[in-house]
Amino acid sequence: MAGARTLNNVTCPTPSEVYIIKPSLNKGLGVFAARTLQPGTPIIREGPLVTILPPPVADGADYPREAIMSSLRNAFSSLSESDQSLYLSLYAHVFPTEQLQTDEDYLMPIFRSNSFNTGDSFGLFPKVSRINHSCRPNAAYFWNQRLGKRIVYAAREIKEGEEILVSYIPLLMTKAERAMRLNQYGFKCDCDACAASMGDTVVSDSRRAEIRRLMESLESDLSAEVGSGVVAKRKAQRLVNECLKLVSLVEAEQLVDYYAQAYRLASSSHARAELWEQGAYWALKSLEFREMADEFSPEAYEMRKAAASFTLSSKANLKPDSQ
Ligand SMILES: C[S@@+](CC[C@H](N)C(=O)[O-])C[C@H]1O[C@@H](n2cnc3c(N)ncnc32)[C@H](O)[C@@H]1O
Numbered sequence: 001m002a003g004a005r006t007l008n009n010v011t012c013p014t015p016s017e018v019y020i021i022k023p024s025l026n027k028g029l030g031v032f033a034a035r036t037l038q039p040g041t042p043i044i045r046e047g048p049l050v051t052i053l054p055p056p057v058a059d060g061a062d063y064p065r066e067a068i069m070s071s072l073r074n075a076f077s078s079l080s081e082s083d084q085s086l087y088l089s090l091y092a093h094v095f096p097t098e099q100l101q102t103d104e105d106y107l108m109p110i111f112r113s114n115s116f117n118t119g120d121s122f123g124l125f126p127k128v129s130r131i132n133h134s135c136r137p138n139a140a141y142f143w144n145q146r147l148g149k150r151i152v153y154a155a156r157e158i159k160e161g162e163e164i165l166v167s168y169i170p171l172l173m174t175k176a177e178r179a180m181r182l183n184q185y186g187f188k189c190d191c192d193a194c195a196a197s198m199g200d201t202v203v204s205d206s207r208r209a210e211i212r213r214l215m216e217s218l219e220s221d222l223s224a225e226v227g228s229g230v231v232a233k234r235k236a237q238r239l240v241n242e243c244l245k246l247v248s249l250v251e252a253e254q255l256v257d258y259y260a261q262a263y264r265l266a267s268s269s270h271a272r273a274e275l276w277e278q279g280a281y282w283a284l285k286s287l288e289f290r291e292m293a294d295e296f297s298p299e300a301y302e303m304r305k306a307a308a309s310f311t312l313s314s315k316a317n318l319k320p321d322s323q
Contacts, residue, residue, distance in 0.1 A: 018043050021130050024163055026190065028091055030132045031164045037154040040292040043139060043164060044131075044152040048123030049083060050075045050111075065108070072107045086126050090114050093186035113185075116150060118143050125150050134165035134191035135178055136254050141166050142293055153292050155256035165191070171255055172212035174205040207253045214246040215261065222268045236273035243269040247282075260289035260299070267306055276314035283307035 017034055018041070024030025037043065052075055055067035076084060092100075092109035100106055114129035115122045128141065128150050141152040158164060169181045175194055182189050193204055221239055226232065243266040250262040267282035287303035294300060 019164060021127075024132055027132045027187075029130050031127075031130050033154075033158045033160055033162050033164055036160045037158040039154055039156050040288075041154045042151065043154060044127050045147070045149045046125045046127050047149050048118060049087060049126055050079065051118060051121045051123040052111075053121045068111075069108060072111055073104070076107055087124065090124070090126060090129060095186075116143065118150075119145050123150070128152055131164055131166050133168045133182070133185075133187075133189060135167065135169075135171055135175075135189060135193040136191060137165045137167045137256060138162070139164045139166050140257055140293065144294055146294075146296065151293070155259075155289070155292065156254070167257060171257060172208050172215070174208065175201050204253060207249050208255075211246060211249050211253065211255070211258065211262075214242055214249070215258070215265070218242060218246065218265045218269070222265060222272065226272055233273075236269070239269040240266075240273050240275065256289075260286050260293075263289070264299075264303065267303070267310070271306070271310055271313075274313075274317075276310045276317060280307045280310035280314060283310060 018037065019031050020034050021029055021031055024032075031043075050072075052068065052071040055064055055071070057063050076087060079087065087110065088103055088106060090110045091113055092106055093113045094100060094109050098105075098109065100109065111122075111124060114126075115124050116128070131139070131141075131152065138154065138156050138158050139152055140155045141150060143149075144151050152164070152166065154164075168185060169178060171178070173181070178194070179189065196204060218239065221235075227235070243262075247262045247266050250258050263282050263286035267279050267286060270276075270282060271279035283303050283306040287300060287307060290297060290300035290303050
C-alpha cells in the first residue's frame with residue numbers, strides 16, 4: 001500500500017480526447033474539456049472501482065464506522081495492486097481530529113470524499129470523482145442502473161480548456177445555505193455564482209428561492225384534477241404564466257440540472273390550457289435533456305409520449321380552412 005498517495009499531486013493526462021485531468025487553481029486536480037463539447041456529449045461513463053453495501057442503521061443514527069471499515073478493508077484487499085494505488089491516489093478530506101498514519105487509515109476518508117450512491121450501495125469512481133463542484137455547473141451526472149455506470153455529460157456547450165463542473169448538492173438554496181452544505185465537504189466554493197458581487201448574489205439568491213417556490217407549487221397544482229368552466233380556464237392560464245416565468249428564471253440562473261423539470265412543467269401547463277402545439281414544444285425541449293441523461297429512462301419515455309400525444313391533439317384541433 002505504501003507510497004501511492006504521492007500520485008495525488010501529478011498531472012494525469014488520459015487517453016481520452018474528450019477530457020484531461022490536471023491541476024485546477026485552488027481545487028487540487030480537476031477535469032477539463034480537451035475539445036469544445038456540445039450539449040449532450042457524453043464525457044465519462046464509468047463503473048465503480050469498489051462498491052460497499054451500507055450496513056443496517058437505525059433512523060437518524062450515524063453509520064456504524066467499524067462495519068463500514070470492515071467492508072472497505074475487504075473490498076480494498078480484493079483489488080489488484082494497481083487498483084489499490086488508484087484508490088489511494090484519490091483526494092481525501094481529512095478532519096482536524098483525524099490522525100492518519102498508514103495507508104489503511106486513508107481508506108475511509110478517501111471513500112467518504114469521493115463515493116456516490118449506486119442504487120442500493122455506495123461506489124467509488126476514480127475518474128468521475130476528479131470532477132470539481134460548481135453552484136452553476138456546465139455538466140450533469142447520474143447513476144445509470146441499467147448500464148451499472150455513472151454517466152457524466154455536457155449540459156451546455158463547454159469550450160476547449162474549460163473546466164468540467166458538476167454540482168455536489170441541490171442548488172435551489174441561497175449562497176449562504178450552499179456554503180454551509182459545502183463546508184461539510186471541507187471546502188469554500190469559489191465558483192462563478194459564489195464569487196459574484198454582492199448585488200449579483202442578491203439577484204441570484206432571490207431567483208433560486210423563487211424557482212424553488214414555483215417548482216413546489218406547480219408540481220402540486222399540475223397534478224391536481226383539471227376542473228371545467230371559467231374558473232378552471234383562468235387557473236390554467238395562470239399556471240401557464242407561472243411556468244413560463246419558471247423557465248425564464250431557471251435559464252437566467254443557468255441551472256442546467258433543473259431544465260428538464262422546468263420544461264416538463266411548461267409542457268404540462270400548456271396541455272392543461274389546451275395549448276397543444278406549445279405543450280408539444282416544451283415536451284420536446286424536456287426530452288432533449290432527458291435523452292442527454294438516458295434515452296431509455298422512464299422520464300424520457302414520458303416526454304416522448306407527451307410530445308407525440310400533444311402533437312396529435314394540435315393537429316386534430318386544426319379546422320380544414322386553417323390548414
Ligand atoms: C471529489 S473531490 C474533486 C477532485 C479533487 N479536486 C481532486 O483533486 O481529486 C472534492 C474536493 O475537491 C475540492 N473542490 C471541489 N470543488 C471545489 C470548489 N468549487 N472550490 C474549491 N474546492 C473544490 C475540495 O477539496 C473537495 O473536497
